[in-house]
Amino acid sequence: MYNDDQNPVPTVSLIEELTDDELANCVGGTGYINPAEQEIPGNHGTLNALGLQDNLHLYLDPDGSKRFLSDRYVKEVVADVDVQAILLGIANLPITSWKYKNQDETIRHIGPMAQDFAAIFNCGESDRFINSVDANGVALAAIQALYQKIQGQDLQINSLSQQISEIKQNLLIKSQ
Template sequence: MNRVQWTMIGVIQFLMILSAQGQGQIQIDSVTGVIVQDAIRIEYAQDDGVQVSAAGGDGIFVNLADRYGVFAFGKKGNYFRGSKGPGEADLILGGTFNGQSSGDDGVITSDPTIFTSDLIMEANDAVIARIDKNNNGQGNFFVWDDNATTLFQVSQAGDVTVRNKITLDPISGDDAIITSNPDDVGGDLFLESNDAVVVKIDKNNNGNGNFLIPNPEGGLGLFQVTRDGDVYVNGTLRHSSDRNRKEKIEDVACGQILEALVNTPVYKWQYKGHEERHIGPMAQDFFKAFDVGNDDKTIAAIDADGVALAAIKAQHKIIEEQRLAIDTLQNKVSELDQLREEINELKELVLQQK
C-alpha cells in the first residue's frame, strides 16, 4: 500500500472511533494525503471532544505544531490553548474565543529562562503568581506585580511575607489593617482599625522594642509596654471587682492583716539592670504573710491594695478605740479637777473657822 492508502485506512478507523461521540473530521490534502491545518479537529462533540483513559504512554502528544499544540473551545465560550512556541503560554484559560486579547484570560505557563519560577499563573492585569521549585530544593509560592516585585510569598519553610498591608473585612467598612511602615522608626508592625486607633509593635535596630497603642490625638501613647517590661498607661488602670464575678467570699480579720503587715519587711531596692529605685516588700515575704496571689514571685496590685485597705481599717479601729479611751480619761481628769477644786474650797472654809 502507498502512503495515501495507509492514511485513508487510518482516517476511516479514526472516524469510526469519533462517531461514538459525535460528528468529527480530519482534514487531509486530497492529492498528497498529508494532514493539513489542524492535525485532529473535532467539532460539535456531544460529550467529550477527546477522552484518553489509562494511556500506557503519552495520552496526547503534539510535536512542532505551527499554531497551538492543543486548542479546545467549549460551548460556553471557555477555551484553553497549548503552547505554540518559546515565550508563549503553555495553557490559557479564557471566557471568549478571541484568545489572549479577550481581556478576561488566565495564563498558566513555565519559563525555563526564569530561575525563580517553575510555574507561572498570570491574569490580564499582569499580577503574577509563581510556584517555584528550584534545583537547590527551595520551593516558594510568589505573587508578583508586573515589575517582578514580590507582593506575597509563602516559603518552603512556611514563612509568609506580605509587601504591603493585610486588610480584614474591608467591604463592611469595619475593617482591620495589619501593615508595616519601613519609614516609621517608631513601629515595625501596625494594627489599625477604621477609627484610626493604631497598635504598634516596634523592634528597632537600636535594640529597643516596644508595644504601643498611640493616642490618635497625639501626645503620649495610651498604653505602652517597653522592652524592659515597664508598662505605661495614660489613663486609669481598672481591675475587675464586680461582686457577681467573685466567689468564696470571706470576711477578713483586719487586725491580723495589720499585724502581719507590721511584721512584713519593707525595703528600698531596684530591679537588676535598672537605675530606678523603689520601695516595697519582697514577693516571698508578702506571699508568706498573706497567702494571696499565684506564687511567691509576684505581687498583684489588687492584693497590695487590699492589704493596705484592711490594715487601714484595723488601724482606724485602733485609733477609734484609743479616742474613746482618751475621752474617758479626759472625763475622769475633769472629774478629778472638779473634786480638787471642791477639796480646795473645803480647806479654805476649815481655815477660816479656826
C-alpha cells in the first residue's frame, strides 16, 4: 500500500524475505525500460526496476503486485469500442508458443506477438510491447462481446422453443 505521497506503507508481506533479485525472478516478475538506470527503493535496499520511478501510471504494492492508474479523471479523448470487432480481432490474432532468445530451452511462453497485437487493435505506445492495460482491456471487451452473443442466442433458443411448443400443440390438436 502507498500513502497519498506514493510512499510505501509498511505492511506484512508473504514475500518480504525475498531479495529483490529473487522477487524479480518469481513467476510474473517484470522488467522496465530505464535508460537512466534509476534506483528505486525495494524490499531490501534498492531495486533497479527500470523505468518505474518516472512511471506515473504504475504502482507496486509491497507484495510486488502491479496496479495501473485507471482513474477516469486522468483520461481524455475517451471513446467507446466495438466489442464485437475486438472479439473478431482476437479470433484473427495469431497465438503462438515461443521462448525468449536469452532463456533456457525448457522455458516456454504462450501469447501473441506485439506487432500483431498492435496491428489488430491499434493501441499502445509501440508495436514491440503489449501494455498490460491494453491486454486487459482487450480481454474484457471480448468477454462483453461473448456475453452479448450468449444473450442473443438465449433469446433465439427461447423463441425457437416457444415455436416448437406451439407446433406440438397444433399437431396434438389436429391428431385428435
